Structures are given as structure tokens and as C-alpha cells.
Amino acid sequence: MVKLRARCLLLGDPAVGKSALSHIFHSDGTLFQKNYSMTTGVELLMKCVNIPETNDSVELYIIDSAGKETLVETCEKMWGEPSLLCLVFDLTSEHSFANCSRWMERVRVHCHGLHVPGVLVGNKSDLSTRREVQASMAQEWAQSQGLEYHETSAKEMENCDAPFLSLARIFHSLYHECRETIQSLSPG
Template identity: 35%
Template sequence: MAATLLYAKVLILGSSAVGKTSLCHSFQNDGTHFSKNYNMTIYIDTLVKSVKVPGTKYNVEFLLIDTPSKDCFSEMVHKYYKNVSMFALVYDVTNRKSFEECTRLFKEIKEMKVSSSFDSFHCVLIANKSDLDQERKVSTQEGEALAKELETELFECSDNEMKNVDSPFNYLAGIYCKTYEKSLEYFSTIG
């Protein structure tokens, strides 16, 4: 039986230089290529990647929306908040300010989503650059505490070493499938 294809948009948010672009590219190319030379993202970039969800009949095709930092083009990024239901908040474990920015971004997203036609969204917290343990400024425990506060999951990744890059997206794909199936159940009861 052919897999059912679902489409999902994921907005990737975080401070400058946390590795949003390299994380997206590493995920898209299955870790086969890591570029050492990324320029700062100054516009919205999109990438597509399909994920088979184990134990289901679904493939989720992600449209990854890589955004510039909030310092750049804030109004442009806000336009995307209302058109997606999945978010990845990325911080750099060697940069405490980027970690603190995730709390502000989450509150901003939640306020905008509540005022829009969507009443829920799915989010993951990604602690990038976990390979730089000697330079770490944000502990795993602090990341876990923030994830608990935001009612989401934490994923520590290293796009440089290609470690755990797929995990947050696989998690989102699984959640997306469950949400889709709940919608099908609901609509079948009102028919």
C-alpha cells in the first residue's frame, strides 16, 4: 500500500548564528554535507524534506522555513507566524542570550497564534552546537527545564558532527500524524 503524503510547514526561529541554516541543510541532505561557510541569513529561505513516519502509513513532507534572526526583518518573519502550525526554536549552547531569546520567541508565537484562526501549534526546542561542550554556557538541565516550562521537547544536536539532527523533525512528523488522525476521527463523527 502506498504511503499517504502529508504536508507540514515548520518555521525555524532563533538568534543570529545559532546554526538554523546549517541545521536545516544537514537535515535536508541527510547529513551527507556540512558547509563550513554560511553567510548570515537575511531573507526567508525554504527547503523541502520528506520523512517516513515509522509504524504508520504516512510520509510527512516538510517545508522548512529558515528565517533570519529577529534583529533582521522582524516584520517579514511575523507574516509567517500565522501560516504555520509547527515551530523549531533553536539556540546555541555556547550563547546564553540565544537561549533566553527562545522564551521571548515562544511567548510572541503563542500570542500571535491565539489571536489568529489557529488555537494550537507544535513546537520543539533545539539546543545546537552540543559538540562544543568545553564552551557550553547553557546546561542540558537548563534546556530541559525550559522545554518543560514551554510544554515541549528538547533536542540537543550538533549539525557540525551530524548528531541528532533528524530527531526534532522526526518528533514533529510523529506529532503531526497524530494530529491529522485526530482530525479525521473528529470529522468522521460529524458526517
């Protein structure tokens, strides 16, 4: 049995649904805040995810950081060294998708050369008539950045767990790879 711990940065433009997503995941789908309340700082949510077919688990420390440009600089100080990245955009806003590359640049500075696995999440999939970003386009960009792509609807509580469960699984396999490497090492 292994209990892993991962620091998961939750980033993306304002009002794309970062907090809604993380609250739904954290509360097992019982909490969707109907009224928008902008995150102005950093909120920390912890949830333990069991890895299927093992006795192992991953504690995700989700760092929900304000998306508003003027607040980012202050929030960045609390990002620390991330283990995982969850980058969210709004499927009905081309602009929020275009900004994802800027978020990636910001994150890189905090990774200190470490490979940080991540997912790209297109949220608000329920607003299909207002969709501005096609799945194929998002998928392609995600792949170019080494991210796994997911679409969610926080409002309809659809697929909201998937990106986080996927992150936990990725981190778990990273641990096992690293452990195997270490087991095969020769003395210094």
C-alpha cells in the same frame, strides 16, 4: 496512505545554526557549510518524512527565517500560519537561550489561537567545554512551553534529524486525533 503537509517555522537567534541544521537534515547529512553565511531573508526547504510503521508521510515545508533582530519584522510577513515550530538556541550562549521566550511570543501572534506543536533544539553540543546552558535547565523550560527538547551538533552531524522527525510524528498523530474526532461527529 495519507500525505500530510506541514509548515514548519525554524526560528532562533542569529548564528545558532538554524540553516546548518536544516541543510543537514534536508541533504541527508551531506551538506555542512563550513563558512558562515547569514540568512538575511527566508529560505524554504521541503523534505518528505515517512512515518515509521505506516504508509503515511509528512511533507515538511521548513521556513528558515533570519534571526537578526533588524530583519525579523520583514521576514515575519512570510511566516504565514505555522503548523509546527522548531526553535533553536546555541548551547554555548546563555543569551540565545534567554531569547527563546521572545521568539515564542512572536510565534504566538501568527498562530491565531491554534495549538502549534514544537521542539526546542540546543545546537553546538560538540562545544562541550564552552557550554553555558545545562540540559536540565533547557529541558525544564521546554516542558513549561509544551515543547519537546533535543540537543544536536550540526558540525558533527549528530542527532540533527531527530527534532524534525519528531515534529513529523507529532503532526501525524495530530491528524489522526482530528480524524477520529471528525468520525465521531453528529450531523449539524
